[in-house]
Amino acid sequence: MSTKDYLEKDYYAVLGVPKSATAEEIKKAYRKLARQYHPDANPGDSGTSESTAKFKEVSEAYDVLSDARRRKEYDEARTLFGSGLGGFPGAGGATRGGGFPFDLGDLFGGTAQQQQGAGERIGDLFGGLFGGRGGATRPGGTTRRPRRGQDVESEVTLSFTEAAEGTTVSLRLTSSSSCTACAGTGAKAGTTPRVCPTCEGTGAASRNLGNFAFSEPCRDCKGRGLLVDDPCPVCDGSGRGKSTRTIQARIPAGVGDGQRIKLKGKGAPGENSGPAGDLYVQVHVKPHQVFGRSGENLTVTVPVTFTEATLGAEIKVPTLKGMPVTLRIPPGTPNGRTFRVRGRGVTRKDGTKGDLLATVEVLVPQKLDDKARTALEQFRDATAGGDPRAELIQQARSE
Template identity: 65%
Template sequence: MSTKDYLEKDYYKVLGVSKTATKDEIKQSYRKLARKYHPDANTGDSAAEDRFKEISEAYNVLSDEKRRKEYDDARSLFGGSYRPGGGTGAGDFNLGDLFGQGTGTAGGGGERLSDLFGGLFGGRGGRASTQARRGADVETETKLTFTEAAKGVTRSFQLTSESACPTCQGTGAKVGTTPRVCPKCSGTGHENKNLGGFSLSEPCSECKGRGLVVDDPCATCHGSGRGKSTRTIQARIPAGVTDGQRIRIKGKGAPGERGGPAGDLFVVVHVQQHQLFGKTGDNLTITVPVTFPEATLGADVRVPTLNGLPVTVKIPPGTPNGRTFRVRGKGTQRRDGTAGDLLVTVEVAVPQNLNGAAREALENFRAATADQDPRSDLEARAKGA
């Protein structure tokens, strides 16, 4: 807000007091109006919020003797009569000339006004810190079975976070009283620290960043305006999450202040291993044992899936150990609604116990295939031939 805007405001009128009002009269009027128009008592009412800002701005100036004198001196330059544009009548002042924006010759007056308002409002426009604030983010953990992680699941979370104090409704002040705008930061909640060549904005040391000062604190929250609350929420964990993944659930964190949005909930997921299935990307993996005759002669093998409905995989004759087959659409669900695949790797099972007939059959098989030595060229290849 510019200096010109302040000249057009009558802070005495805003608070409903006379120009000769005492400090106690100003304070009493402010408390009455602030209680009526405070944002916490008028949730969603932008007009009431604007009125509260105006009241806080006026009180911030008139409650401070030095600032009140500077304000009175500034307005006395106009003798109580001014025109925003530029007038030529008696008693009319051209604000453009006074601020160095017009063609008049009141340069000295402009410098004086700049000095006055630079000290009065500190370049911040006296804006009260009544803006909505976003709630804090909250982080928690959850354990999922392999199936829950693959398919997605709805979980209940019991969260403990800060919210508005139930006794004072977030004002931090004792019931029946109202906090006042911080005189040090003019309600902005921050102050500039000169570091020589540049300045650093940091939370106000007087109000700790709240923008408000509590003279008579609430006995429950001791003036902080915040209290601990425990709540249970339902949150959906999407399908396809992996172990250690951090899921963001928007708007499920701590509640905001003064009508601000809630923060986000971050859930770190821990997924248990499955005794049969594995996962790579959007695909599920499984190792299926097959017999030597099945791998050699071919077979149709039933393979379980995560949804409980088995599929049949055709194993062609001469399938080597470790070969992988792809079953389309039997993996985990993707964000676009499609599904990954099931990767089936065959493992030739070597029998541990053979009866007489089986042993005799294998001996006959070995004799019949004696001329088929799969290692015949290994030594030659090892020598680089």
Template identity: 65%
Template sequence: MSTKDFIEKDYYKVLGVPKDATEAEIKKAYRKLARENHPDANAGDPKAEERFKDASEAYDVLGDPKRRKEYDEARTLFGGGGFRPGGAGGQGGAGTFNFDLGDLFGGGQGQGPGGGAGGPGGFGGGLGDVFGGLFNRGGTGTRTQPRRGQDIESEVTLSFTEAVDGATVPLRMSSSAACKDCAGTGDKNGTPRVCPTCVGTGQVSRGTGGGFSLTDPCVDCKGRGLIAQDPCDTCKGSGRATSSRTMQVRIPAGVSDGQRIRLRGKGAPGERGGPHGDLYVVVHVDKHPVFGRRGDNLTVTVPVTFAEAALGGEVKVPTLGGPPVTLKVPAGTPSGRTMRARGKGAVRKDGTRGDLLVTVEVTVPTELDDKARDALETFQDALADEDPRAALFKAAKGD
């Protein structure tokens, strides 16, 4: 990120949040953009990759309270035209600070209104203090910065039981890391030379007139500050190569199908001592032949006979991974009624369990012997005066 980018880019607009957005809102917006535009999910789409980089750059600034404050101050000073060049000791317009732009990032005293060094509104040490923490620049020099590793996204498929109870699964991942053949130096012999263009800083400054200069990554060393004398065959002098590794990942209990889990610091390693990126795991869950899932509750359909539903009784119900439970079916229970077995569902975030929702389904025999047929005909005769559809026709007529 150059000084020009820092001043001119509207990072709030990049993330789609207002300037008074909270840290949580900024984080949520960044996660959404990163998820939608991640290179692994948009292979071969340079526009998505560019949006991902812009979102990451914006979050690097707005996601850090200190950097965000410095960014807001810089945007206010420069974006609002609050600074205008003027001669030393000269008078600017109302609300205008006059100072020598040559001292903007220098070590001299800033000029207050009317040219008073160190007066009200004066900037001792120039504006180097404003940008020092952002670009690792003092008033006199620059140095290369640590770079955070890339985020990695992977997928895992769990059985229904593993998703409910949690599981530890192996994940094989490929990511960019320091080249093992050259130990990250980019040079076959491990002896790269300092880049003569940027003198090892990884950045170059270019003047824009009026004593103002902008800093950009060095194009000759691509911001590394080093150039390989004998480029490594594996990484072609970049110092980075694709590395594969297998990691044991713990999937927490109670995950649902399609859920995305973030594991901090488990992504690609950083550069120049920078922190690791994050690992995002998308969970897929296989279906179960008996049980279903509704949030933190499990579901199961239990068949009962007509006699059990009409007369009432007790039925045994299976549970996932545990002993069966016995539920009381009240007399006159209709088909489709749902009962609840508390504490037999999926694990919640607080460690408690949801419930098992048991739906009763009255079964109808497909074949009857003579005894059963006679019994049913006798039952039918006993209820000959009752028409279960009478209320239906009455309601249809509007009575």
């Protein structure tokens, strides 16, 4: 595939997002389309149907736009060609810098004396854009560059306690990897691929246009550097397949429901000794029947009797994964008052803990025997005084 073919692909249109789309919007659009066209969602797909081709196209677009560096290079390349770079020398009047409609010194931030080798740096730009292969176009030729593995997403559901204290979970991941049948060569078992004679195994071919040069994927080997005469029947000669693996992932303490955490280097393996991608885990937390969360603090509602709230008392308060603590309730405690028990909350990143916020709920007795009723009536008579609602009513009338 030529450079012209690459530059004519509008990856933003493929994903149905504007050029100004955020990384989150791009990811959301990709996930929606990937689910729609994924082979698993289209049983019976022979690998040549429109849905399969669309899935590959969507994946290729996301592969570029999800990587900040490659997206920047892609945007720059389309801007350059879209503004007249396709005309090259002699296309449209007097130009500077050897026939270009711009000054190479302006492009690379140097003076006219510093423009030597500018074409090589543009070669770096396009070589990095098209699949991460092909270095700068220099006399010694280009080399295949390492390529970072794709990021992988997963989900996990934790108990309330696991989220608060942290835990290690097993995650089953499916990602792209070398085909196990051909060990990534793309050749049928018992055969071996041969070095592409066109690019001599580099995977890239150079194109020189005066004092402007850049590299592009080799048309014959499609950038692999190898030619397969007898393709592997499992991967159809691509050398890539789907792998499923189980990893142990450490979920840090204090994660909340709906939080998305990043585990660096736990994604798909890279190509050509490139680094692995990252793993993003969406966390779901089950509610607790006793405790709640308020940031790094735990919350709990503790029932107290009328006499405990009135006369004061020492009560037992439950803690998460620990023995109950004693809380002193002062006399005259109103309903809904919150007390703080320090160090009994959610574990923080530095290992310390938040607090436990205990809110008292005064219980009103539903049934009274004669003795209790008589005692309450005596209490009422003994504490009889002014109407506690008189001021409230007066304020309401004054408005």
